Amino acid sequence: MSIPVALQTHEPSAEHSRHRRNQLVLVIGQLLSGVGVASGISVGGILAAQLAGTTAASGFVQTASTLGAGLVAVPLANLAVRAGRRWALSTGFALGALGAVLVLLSASLGQFWLMAVGMLFFGAASASGLQARYAAVDGVAPEKAGRAMAIVIWATTIGSVAGPNLSEPGRLLGVQLELVPLSGPFIFSLVAFLTAALVISTFFLGAPKKPAPAEKDDAGEPGAVAVPPQAPKKVKGHGAWAALRIAVRNPLALAALAAVTGGHMIMVGVMVMTPVSMNAHGHSLEIIGVVISLHIVGMYAASPVFGWLVDKIGALRVVLTGCAIFLAAIILGAVVSDSSDPLFMSIALTTLGLGWSACLIGGSSLLSASAPQEIRVPLQGASDMMMNFGAAGMAAVAGPVLAIGGFRWVNIVALVVLVPIVYLAVRAFRAAQDAAHLAAPHQDPAT
Numbered sequence: 001m002s003i004p005v006a007l008q009t010h011e012p013s014a015e016h017s018r019h020r021r022n023q024l025v026l027v028i029g030q031l032l033s034g035v036g037v038a039s040g041i042s043v044g045g046i047l048a049a050q051l052a053g054t055t056a057a058s059g060f061v062q063t064a065s066t067l068g069a070g071l072v073a074v075p076l077a078n079l080a081v082r083a084g085r086r087w088a089l090s091t092g093f094a095l096g097a098l099g100a101v102l103v104l105l106s107a108s109l110g111q112f113w114l115m116a117v118g119m120l121f122f123g124a125a126s127a128s129g130l131q132a133r134y135a136a137v138d139g140v141a142p143e144k145a146g147r148a149m150a151i152v153i154w155a156t157t158i159g160s161v162a163g164p165n166l167s168e169p170g171r172l173l174g175v176q177l178e179l180v181p182l183s184g185p186f187i188f189s190l191v192a193f194l195t196a197a198l199v200i201s202t203f204f205l206g207a208p209k210k211p212a213p214a215e216k217d218d219a220g221e222p223g224a225v226a227v228p229p230q231a232p233k234k235v236k237g238h239g240a241w242a243a244l245r246i247a248v249r250n251p252l253a254l255a256a257l258a259a260v261t262g263g264h265m266i267m268v269g270v271m272v273m274t275p276v277s278m279n280a281h282g283h284s285l286e287i288i289g290v291v292i293s294l295h296i297v298g299m300y301a302a303s304p305v306f307g308w309l310v311d312k313i314g315a316l317r318v319v320l321t322g323c324a325i326f327l328a329a330i331i332l333g334a335v336v337s338d339s340s341d342p343l344f345m346s347i348a349l350t351t352l353g354l355g356w357s358a359c360l361i362g363g364s365s366l367l368s369a370s371a372p373q374e375i376r377v378p379l380q381g382a383s384d385m386m387m388n389f390g391a392a393g394m395a396a397v398a399g400p401v402l403a404i405g406g407f408r409w410v411n412i413v414a415l416v417v418l419v420p421i422v423y424l425a426v427r428a429f430r431a432a433q434d435a436a437h438l439a440a441p442h443q444d445p446a447t
Contacts, residue, residue, distance in 0.1 A: 018205055019140060023148065025203045026132050027155040029196045033093065033129040034159015036192030039166050039185040040100065040122060041065065047103075047182040051112040061119055062272065063392055068099070068123025069130070070388030074240040076127055077381020085135040086204045089128045093197035096125025100190035107183035125193050127384060129156065134380045137368055138206070143311055146318075146365050150307020153361065157300035159192075161293070240382035243375035247382075252316075252370035255421075255428035257383055259319045259363030262421040264387040266326055266414045267356040269394035270333060271295060274349060276399075277407040281340040291346050298353025306361040315366035316429050322358025323422045329355055330411045330418065337407035359421070 044061035051057070072092060080088035102118030136152040137145040166188050174184025247253035274295075275288045309318050329351035336344040364383075371379045394417070401409050 015139075019148075021203070022205055023136060023151060025199060026136050026152045029089065029093070029200050030129060030132055030152055030155035031159045032192045032196035032199070033096075033125055033132075034156045035162055035166070036096065036100070036159075036189040036196070037065075037122075037126055037129070038160045038162070039170060039192070040103065040189040042167050043170070043182050043185050044103075044119065047107060047180070048112065048115060050180075050182065051106065051110060051115055057112065060116070063395060064116055064119035065123040065126060066268075066388050066392045066395070068120035069127040070123075070385045070392065071120065072124045072127045073131070073384035073388060074378070074381040076124075076131060077240065077377050077384075080131070080381075081377050084206050085131075085138065086201060086206055089132060089135060089204070090197040090201035092124045092128025092131070093193045093200065095121050096123075096128070097190050097193035097197065099124065100186045100193060103186045104179065104183050104190070107180035107186075122189070123388075125189075125196075127388070128196075130384050130387075131380065133364055134368060134377070135204075137365070142369055145368065146307040146310025146315070146361065147304065148307070149365060150303040150305075150310075150361055153303040153307075153357075154300055157297070157303075160296050160300065240378045240385065243371070243379035244382050246375055247367075247371060247379055250370055251424070251428040251431040252366060253379070255316065255319065255424040256363045256367035256370060257386065258421045258424045259322070259359045260367065260383050261386045261390045262417050263322060263326070263356050263359030263363065265390040265394040266330075266417050267299070267352055268391040269398040269417075270330075270352055270410060270414050271349065272395050273398045273402045273407060273410045274345065276402060277337070277410075278340045278342070278345060283340060283342060287342050291342060291349050294346050295349035295353045298350035299356055300353075302354055303357050303361060306358045307365075310362055310365045315362045315369065316425060316432065318358050318362030319366065319425045320422070320429070322355050322362055323418060323425065325351055325358055326355035326414075326418055330415050333414075334408045334411040337411065340407065 041061060044065075048057045048061050052060075072095065076088045076092050079091060099118045099121030102121060103115050106112070106114035106118055133149045133152050136148045140148045167185050170185030170188050171181045172184065173187055174181040177184070177187075244257075247257060271292075274291065278288050278291065306318055306322075309321070329348050332344060332348040332351065336348065364380075367380065367383055368376060394413075397413065398410050401413055405412075
């Protein structure tokens with residue numbers, strides 16, 4: 001029986017409109033989130049040192065925020081399963097706003113411990129920002145998923161670059177409001193997070209009940225969908241740990257987890273020690289700031305390119321490309337470690353950001369495509385938890401490594417983390433090819 005033309009054209013148009021609206025809402029949320037996170041983090045270390053009375057506390061801000069993001073990643077994913085992405089994302093941003101309030105209160109009271117609690121909540125906004133990339137591909141056809149995810153990630157660029165530039169206006173605002181001056185930028189964080197929560201909760205529609213049809217295989221590799229998770233059809237419980245137990249039996253999902261978690265560990269471990277190393281070699285804060293800014297540009301600006309590549313050549317190939325880029329960054333970082341030459345450090349850190357972008361987009365796309373529907377969202381939450389906890393651990397290890405062996409050994413540790421990512425990605429690629437060969441004789445010649 002034929003379908004009326006009106007119905008044929010109306011339904012795709014409605015779904016396209018829904019996706020475009022959701023994407024726009026997520027982009028606005030990411031812009032606001034980027035501003036909020038960067039505004040607070042840019043001065044948080046100095047504020048923490050003032051409250052604690054020691055410069056040793058300055059590194060605490062990033063660590064606490066990262067741990068906070070890891071702690072709420074799974075609860076937010078569970079909330080997404082029960083109530084939908086809208087409430088999960090808006091809750092994360094609202095918790096980030098609460099964190100900003102606690103930081104403002106801690107500065108007024110002069111209590112460092114209260115800032116510690118505030119920064120844990122502050123990290124929830126980062127967790128929502130990360131989970132927004134998965135919300136961008138819900139209900140989207142696989143051949144368009146890479147670009148949909150990349151556009152949302154790219155939106156973070158503007159907020160992350162604009163946020164630090166609000167440090168001085170924020171300080172002046174703090175003075176005008178008779179607050180501790182360095183707590184002023186957290187007012188911008190508070191406003192940004194609250195606005196993001198309101199935008200998401202009001203305008204985000206969520207994915208359609210019926211997912212978009214696939215036009216190619218999940219992983220972008222021949223026969224990739226023929227490598228199913230080796231798990232029973234009925235799974236008892238669909239929480240994060242149950243999802244991880246299922247995922248580790250699937251070469252594609254395991255490679256995706258390694259790419260997202262390991263790639264984030266490599267990036268954070270090298271990035272947080274770069275300013276310390278350059279400062280030890282006598283470089284000015286202005287020069288260090290330029291190097292870090294270029295690193296952030298590398299992390300986000302090229303994300304649409306990697307999203308397009310995911311849709312064209314497959315997620316696994318993008319992950320392997322990211323590994324190659326990481327290798328180049330690690331080698332260059334190790335070679336210039338003795339001098340910390342600003343030009344070569346800029347190239348190394350920009351390259352490091354590109355490697356992170358490729359592994360995050362490729363790995364996240366592969367994770368969404370390779371996981372069964374019933375565990376997909378819990379697994380995404382578990383992945384974000386792992387990447388944040390892994391980054392916090394890597395940052396903690398990188399400090400002593402830098403003190404003992406210098407910046408070269410920080411890069412060597414990063415290389416050690418890179419090896420299993422490459423191994424698991426190559427193994428998954430071979431498994432996908434083997435599955436394609438096995439499935440080929442049974443495929444309909446007409447398809």
